Amino acid sequence: MRNHQVRRFGYAMIIILLLGMLSACGKNTVADPVSSSGSDVSAGNVANLESANSANSSNNADHTGTITYEAANGEVEIPRNPQRVVVLADSYVGYFLALGIEPVGVSQHVLSNPYFKGHLDGIENLGDGKSVEKILELQPDLIIEFAAADTAHIDNLSKIAPTVGVEYGKLPLREQLLEFGKMIGKEDEAKKWISKWEQLIADNEPKVKAAVGDQTISILQPYSKGIYAFGHNYARGGEIIYGEFQLKAPELLQKEAIDSGTGWASISLEVLPEYAGDFIFTSPWSGDDANPDVVFESTIWKDLPAVKNNRVFPLDAAGSYFNDPISLEAQLEFIVESLTQ
Secondary structure (H helix, E strand, O other), X not given: OHHHHHHHHHHHHHHHHHHHHHHOOOOOOOEOOOOOOOOOOEHHHHHHHHHHHHHHHHHHOOXXXXXXXXXXXXXXXXXXXXXXEEEXXXXXXXXXXXXXXXXXXXXXXXHOOHHHOOOOOOOXXXXXXXXXXXXXXXXXXXXXXXXXXOHHHHHHHHOOOOEXXXXXXXXXXXXXXXXXXXHOOOHHHHHHHHHHHHHHHHHHHHHHHHHHOOOEEEEEEEEXXXXXXXXXXXXXXXXXXXXXXXXXXXXXXXXXXXXXXXXXXXXXXXXXXXXXXXXXXXXXXXXXXXXXXXXXXXXXXXXXXXXXXXXXXXXXXXXXHOOOHHHHHXXXXXXXXXXXX
């Protein structure tokens, strides 16, 4: 008990010191390059982060040892059975939930996903995910971040706990889940989810194809500079519509968003009819505050066959961003119900 109290006291002192140094204007502090959060991390803070990482490794280390994992940001020594995982890469939180891992901290953006309701109760809200202080307080033994994040930010995270950079979209759904499963010792859980998912697709594909036939489907979201038309690998249900069910997209959308591998195309309102399918899934894009009525109240939109035939289905704007296993299960239910009603 005494050793435990000492460790807790020592950790508290690290937090206090780190917060003090971050807030001080300190004439003698030399700043490192700024992290992606836009805040300076001083040389003294880096030393404290390294000390905290050492303490965290001692306190949180699982007795099964560690493995060397080849991440997008290089080789990372991670625990075989991590217990306190912080997932800053929003798109991948649902993968860990599907594997039975409840993160100890996620961003506000993740908490806004309606498909995660009931899955993240009591989880620490890390805001934009850039505060090293908040992350440090959680004493993680593993951190997951997008590989495209600022290098200085990932370096600072690595001083708190082993940090794995993940490239968005590099692996398709099943392969990515298996990869995470292998990484954290949950490969059996990954295989179980994949088996369940494939059964769901097999059960629903025949009735969806019977309802849709050779008709086309579009996924459209108005934004500040026009309209996004999404394809097979950029969420919004595209992984299900074009991937799992292999339904048809309008010819131009197929060429520019799917065949190109990009996953999306930006179009103007004037050319919308060429990208609009017989069925449309839509919502305002969640990345800005543009007025979607510029599109939805336009004559061009109202004259689309899908609009006239009541074949327009509203996506949840916040949830549409996500294409992880948990979100896809919810999206599958909505897509099947919409297309077969």
